Amino acid sequence: MVEDIKFYEPEDNHGFLSNFALSPITLSDVVWPSSEHYYQAQKFTDLSIQNKILNAKTPDEAFKISRDFAEQEKDDWMEVRGAVMRFIVFEKFRQNTYFTHLLVSTGDHVLKEHSHKDDYWGDGGDGSGRNELGKILMDVREYFAKKEPFNLVHFVDSAKLPTQWGTFQMYGFIEVKTGKEHLALVYGQPTSGEPTLIRLHSECLTGDALFSQRCDCGFQLARAMENIVKKGSGVLLYLKQEGRGIGLINKIRAYHLQDEGADTVEANERLGFAADMRDYAFCRGMLSFLNIESVSLMTNNPRKINALTDNGINVVERVTLQEGNNPFNEGYLKTKSAKLGHMFDAEFIK
Numbered sequence: 001m002v003e004d005i006k007f008y009e010p011e012d013n014h015g016f017l018s019n020f021a022l023s024p025i026t027l028s029d030v031v032w033p034s035s036e037h038y039y040q041a042q043k044f045t046d047l048s049i050q051n052k053i054l055n056a057k058t059p060d061e062a063f064k065i066s067r068d069f070a071e072q073e074k075d076d077w078m079e080v081r082g083a084v085m086r087f088i089v090f091e092k093f094r095q096n097t098y099f100t101h102l103l104v105s106t107g108d109h110v111l112k113e114h115s116h117k118d119d120y121w122g123d124g125g126d127g128s129g130r131n132e133l134g135k136i137l138m139d140v141r142e143y144f145a146k147k148e149p150f151n152l153v154h155f156v157d158s159a160k161l162p163t164q165w166g167t168f169q170m171y172g173f174i175e176v177k178t179g180k181e182h183l184a185l186v187y188g189q190p191t192s193g194e195p196t197l198i199r200l201h202s203e204c205l206t207g208d209a210l211f212s213q214r215c216d217c218g219f220q221l222a223r224a225m226e227n228i229v230k231k232g233s234g235v236l237l238y239l240k241q242e243g244r245g246i247g248l249i250n251k252i253r254a255y256h257l258q259d260e261g262a263d264t265v266e267a268n269e270r271l272g273f274a275a276d277m278r279d280y281a282f283c284r285g286m287l288s289f290l291n292i293e294s295v296s297l298m299t300n301n302p303r304k305i306n307a308l309t310d311n312g313i314n315v316v317e318r319v320t321l322q323e324g325n326n327p328f329n330e331g332y333l334k335t336k337s338a339k340l341g342h343m344f345d346a347e348f349i350k
């Protein structure tokens, strides 16, 4: 059974659902600090009261000022309050996309404002209330859940990841289309407005975890994480697309064919796959969650640059990542250059 999500205080779990959560909303050049500020102000036609509420330091204060002037409430307030609430809650999420990602990630859980003080907007504390705010939130969620980038991945949870280079914050996502689990490792605080140093790293169990020298993946992963820490901030997306998207077992089959003389592209094709089956469209959802719009991309792979650009991410710069060439991956790197277009210096693959 899917459990209800109950929210109330903005600082608690799922507190972003509360109207008391700070979430600036701009309407006709006026910035309302929270949906609560806007909602309370709409009770009055008197502009001086509206302004007092607009300038209240906190949503609690906005609420209190509105109570102080209760006698001057508009006559038709009870008839229009539903529409006012629906409008401002929609705007809150339209304008604060991090919150929209969180809202959509609540999936199909019932959302309940768990308030013992309110049995109209909330559930009355004992579940007998109408939960009108919860209903509006679920309608807004349904609307955004169908829209890009919110329909690409769902954020699940986040935790610290201490590594030999530094402590990253690890975010877990589920790709909506495939159900695959992807990670974002964030180091430091990427500065908004500046390109973020990023790497899209496709899973390679053999290279990343088992020290294989058949490829360059593990070496690139280590260097990318080191580069991010040295720079002070950046993001590594760890993508569950083992074997260029054919999976681990098929990659072993491809390696077997390579042991018998095929190159990496021929091996994939003999197994009935395209040379590269990866799709990066969902990365836009992860980057949008992290509020990243422009990037310095660590890669040698032109497909990754094109994939991000095609999905609306501004690739300001490519940072080469030529690592781990050795006698076991010489042929593999040459084929990546000749057949997959990887951009290597001649020196690196000679």
Ligand SMILES: Nc1nc(O)c(N)c(N[C@@H]2O[C@H](COP(=O)(O)O)[C@@H](O)[C@H]2O)n1
Residues within 6 Å of the ligand: 201, 202, 203, 204, 205, 214, 215, 217, 241, 242, 243, 244, 245, 246, 251, 254, 255, 258, 264, 268, 301, 332
């Ligand atoms: N299908 C397949 N055949 C090989 O011979 C391989 N070495 C791999 N490795 C996979 O390639 C991805 C990394 O490639 P990029 O450097 O990002 O272009 C990763 O998914 C490896 O598992 N796959």
Ligand SMILES: [Zn+2]
Residues within 6 Å of the ligand: 204, 206, 207, 208, 215, 216, 217, 218
């Ligand atoms: Zn690899």
